[in-house]
């Protein structure tokens with residue numbers, strides 16, 4: 590019997606990419622918008638990313654890493670959506686490769702941190718991505734709580750910017766003050782996780 594080969598095995602279904610952005614997390618970042626989201630938040634800015642079957646295109650994980658490494662200005666990579674946890678196994682693989690080169694990972698999700706822990710299993714691989722994210726911006730977008738003036742990096746005030754590694758260690762959510770850390774560059778920039786031994 591012929592072997593069935595999954596041609597998209599090492600690929601991520603992407604809705605779009607910003608090769609360089611200073612508006613999607615701290616510092617200059619490469620931003621990947623994944624295709625597919627189950628949350629359907631009213632007022633979502635990226636409705637074209639919701640459909641799991643339509644839209645988007647497949648991009649090889651190693652090709653993404655190579656593209657990122659070509660730009661010396663990049664300090665980190667942001668996974669946005671869609672919901673990156675819908676491709677948690679492959680996004681986790683990508684995050685692991687990027688950590689080895691010293692990039693920090695910021696991941697957006699419509700799930701809360703607590704939901705990710707509760708729902709995580711061997712099929713959805715949520716922990717593969719959660720444990721390799723440095724920062725998580727969690728929770729659905731709530732239009733009534735939209736507050737652009739005071740919510741840099743967040744869509745609505747219910748969402749939280751979470752220090753994932755500390756939160757997993759403590760077993761409770763620890764918020765991250767990105768602005769305070771940006772004022773103290775050595776605490777955040779590109780080589781932080783290599784220097785402090787956090788590379789996973």
Ligand code: SF4
Pocket residue numbers: 626627628629630633634635636638670671672698699728729730
């Ligand atoms: S989780 Fe994000 S991408 Fe998904 S519907 Fe909500 S705002 Fe849109």
